[in-house]
Amino acid sequence: MGGTGSGSTEPGDTRSGSTSPGDTAGPRVLSGTGVSPGTGYGPVYVVVGGIPEPDRRGRHDGDAAAERARAKDALERVAADLEARGARAGGEAEEVLFAQAMMARDPGLADEVSRLIGQGVSAARAVFEAFGGYRELLVAAGGYLGERAADLDDIRDRTVAVLTGLPMPGVPDHADEPFVLVARDLAPADTALLSKDVVAAFVTEQGGPTSHTAILARSMGVPAVVGCAGATTLPPGTPVLVDGGSGEVRPSPSAEEVGRARAAEEARRAVLSAATGPGATADGHPVPLLANIGGPRDLEAALAYGAEGVGLYRTEFLFLDRDTAPTAEEQEAAYRPVFEAFPGGRVVVRTLDAGADKPLAFLPPSEEEPNPALGERGVRMFRRHPGIMATQLAALAAAAEGTTAEVEVMAPMVATAAEAEWFAAACREAGLRRPGIMIEVPSAALRAADLAGAVEFFSIGTNDLTQYALAADRQVSAVAGLQNPWHPAVLDLVVLAASAAASASPQGKGCGVCGEAAADPALACVLVGLGVTSLSMGAPALPWVRAALGRHTLEQCAAAARAARSAVSAAGARDAARAELPGLAALAL
Structure with missing residues (x-):
């Protein structure tokens, strides 16, 4: 039977395979x-x-032009298939698959395939070798580029399958x-x-x-x-x-x-179904629960799961796989339906987060970047291309006009007070009165008090904050144990940001979380105990988090937060926090 919710409930729990004591006859658990x-x-x-490696001695029949056309057609078919899958899937998958389609259309790869075919190499073998060369470069680069080696392998195998008539992997x-x-x-x-x-x-x-x-x-x-x-x-x-x-x-x-598991699942469903209404702790402390979306197509799920608004509207889907930036009219048409879907509700839009693992043809970096994750990304790219930002901000202001949504706009990858002030000024000039910033870079958390005066709110991106704080790429399996938002060092950074926001004015300013950590019911309680004011997540996680919060008071959340910060490891923090959250038992978490 399928599950009924989402959320990273036991991050970092990497126990090895085992059998129960005395259970020597049954299969290994x-x-x-x-x-x-x-x-x-x-x-x-x-x-x-995967797809078998093409024959090393594979040669074409001498018609290089025809073989190049075959290779070009195969790459385009793969790219189009990836785009179609992404468009049908929407959300997170759409971003990932559109980025893969861009890799399939990379001009450098096409040139290398063409060069090899010119030497008599068959199209399938040329694709295999060209992708292999690029793969080595990505692995050597490490970081965001290194993690894309697996994506490159997938594109290679799909293209070879098209060229050789083999079934598409999947x-x-x-x-x-x-x-x-x-x-x-x-x-x-x-x-x-x-x-x-x-x-x-x-x-x-x-x-x-x-x-x-x-x-x-x-x-x-x-x-x-x-x-x-x-x-x-x-x-x-x-x-x-x-x-x-x-x-x-x-x-x-x-x-x-199996029967016990199904009974437990039914009991969980009953608990989740009973948790309705706005997010709040058991003693009534409000915690707005918002949805992360990647475009208008994600609205149905957000509304179905009871999202009170949008805490992260990723806008990259409008910009990927294009030679030019989308017009203001195109952008306005994509933004307005989301604003109209939440009358009177909060909609937080993240401006274009280009660079690093999301390179755009019309926004190249100013120089070759050996480590793009630490290069021109997010607001840094906007500062080099202010026209792109100005168009996006103008489109957002136009889309918001005539709606009752509380539109907030935030910039990613902000590291300094000067960047926060520059972005906030640009927003206000465009008519957007509630600018904010992402807290993803440790410097922004450490000096959050310096940044809070320039903006109206913070939103903590725990995925990037964790990987930068612990120097552990979130897609590299070898360091997956470090890429864990339960780590006390990450919790300490969250406290710094939340405290600075709360102290920024007499009434305080908001400090939400929109990273994967918000989807973990136990960690969501801890985040609230740390002073976080709202949580945003993938829509299916909303019932789990709503139920977990509704079974604990604010003081219980604060006690769990104190216990977690007192630990010295991610696993220790998780275990210490869970001991203070007895209501999780009803969710079998």
């Missing part, structure tokens, strides 16, 4: 990191291998019964179009709480376990019971075990 709660039961479908989009999808890792293109009607749970051997698999599973509301050693050794078709909260994967469970 595997354990990993539970990243999307709920239980899933079904037969194992293992995604194995997973079935229909089945006689929901299955448990098991893989070493999963490409976004493999999972973007799946639904909880098809897949009962995800289990991967690699990845962490903020990997693509974890993020997409939470956005789908499907139970998921990552970092589960030995998962791909499970025989295909084996029935397994997956607990996306504890991280336990139990092969061939007994009928009694």
